[in-house]
Amino acid sequence: MSGRFLGIxxxxxxxxxxxxxxAFYRDVLGLPVLERPDLPFPGAWLGVGAGQIHLLELPNPDPVDGRPEHGGRDRHVALSVSGLEEIKLRLEQTGVSYTPSRSGRPAIFVRDPDGNALELIGAT
Incomplete structure (x- = not known):
């Protein structure tokens, strides 16, 4: 097989x-806002290392209520981070709750204002 996956x-x-x-992704987590093409709906693109997170302001076809409290038991995006302790402090200072990873890894789970789960994994 000649095709290889290089990353997300x-x-x-x-x-x-x-x-x-x-206010959450840029101001609390500190992700940079990237240039976004002219699309027919609001949103934003954010830089995450060599990758990106695209925020799409669209009607949500998924339930927002009734999600598992711990993001590790829900679909989530996992991001490698440096300075995990600093990020935890910023979350605490801004009143954003998080839960530790139950795997024993240096990681936390946090939800954005819309209930999307993120796993933040401390780089080792």
Missing amino acids: HHASLIVADTARSL
Whole structure:
């Protein structure tokens, strides 16, 4: 087989309010906002290392309520991070709750304002 997967280019997350989501992703997590092409709906693109997160402000076909409290038991996007302790402090200072990974790894799970789960894994 000659085709190889090289990495994840981006993950798209549905959000209800782009400005509210940017307050979380840009202002709390510190992700840079990237240039976004002119699309027929609101949203934002954010840089994550060599990849991206695309925020799509569109009607959500999935239930937002009734999700598992721990994001590790739900679909989620996992991101490698440096400075996990600093990120935990920023989350605490802004009132954003998180749960530790139950695997024993240096990782936490957090949900964005729309209930999308993120796993933040400390780089070793």
